[in-house]
Amino acid sequence: MPPTALTLKRHTPLLSWLQDPGSLTTRLQRHSQGTFSVQVLTQHWGRAEPSEAAALGIHPRARVLIREVILQGHGQPWVWARSILPQASLTGSLRCLRKLDNRPLGGWLFKQPGLQRDPLEVTCYAVADDRLPAALVNDQALWGRRSVFYVHGKPLLVGEVFLPAFLQTLE
Numbered sequence: 001m002p003p004t005a006l007t008l009k010r011h012t013p014l015l016s017w018l019q020d021p022g023s024l025t026t027r028l029q030r031h032s033q034g035t036f037s038v039q040v041l042t043q044h045w046g047r048a049e050p051s052e053a054a055a056l057g058i059h060p061r062a063r064v065l066i067r068e069v070i071l072q073g074h075g076q077p078w079v080w081a082r083s084i085l086p087q088a089s090l091t092g093s094l095r096c097l098r099k100l101d102n103r104p105l106g107g108w109l110f111k112q113p114g115l116q117r118d119p120l121e122v123t124c125y126a127v128a129d130d131r132l133p134a135a136l137v138n139d140q141a142l143w144g145r146r147s148v149f150y151v152h153g154k155p156l157l158v159g160e161v162f163l164p165a166f167l168q169t170l171e
């Protein structure tokens with residue numbers, strides 16, 4: 001089935017994960033029976049993609065911290081996550097996010113009082129999306145989600161794509 005024509009079957013177990021407004025880290029820690037870990041692929045300063053800047057409500061040339069990780073369970077690549085942290089957001093209590101290393105972003109986010117989150121956008125990542133490491137994709141379309149979090153009104157964009165090894169755990 002061509003990726004563009006992929007549709008989510010109703011009641012697929014993945015829907016529950018795509019639409020869950022809670023901490024993905026916490027849910028994956030449970031699902032992995034405590035074997036959860038974060039592998040940082042890259043964390044560098046740069047510019048957001050146009051759609052990311054628009055979602056964050058920032059100037060397309062604003063300086064952002066780009067963080068891409070693989071969330072693992074049982075040592076397997078389960079989720080590819082790309083977070084866009086505007087430099088203007090990383091002030092005050094958010095400065096610590098500059099040095100997360102392999103600590104999960106969600107572990108800090110969901111402890112913040114007054115955390116707010118925009119509605120989740122669910123999307124299908126066609127194979128052609130070259131930001132996804134091809135080795136993780138196994139030449140198939142994948143489903144993901146993204147949303148903007150606000151801590152003390154400062155926006156952070158988090159996107160997650162569920163990988164084939166994770167989908168196998170739902171079968």
Ligand SMILES: C=C(O[C@@H]1C=C(C(=O)O)C=C[C@H]1O)C(=O)O
Pocket residue numbers: 022023024025026038067069071079081082083103104105106107109158159160
């Ligand atoms: C936002 C969360 O943080 C998770 C951890 C991430 C990280 O460490 O970079 C990125 C995306 C999330 O899946 C969460 O747990 O819900």
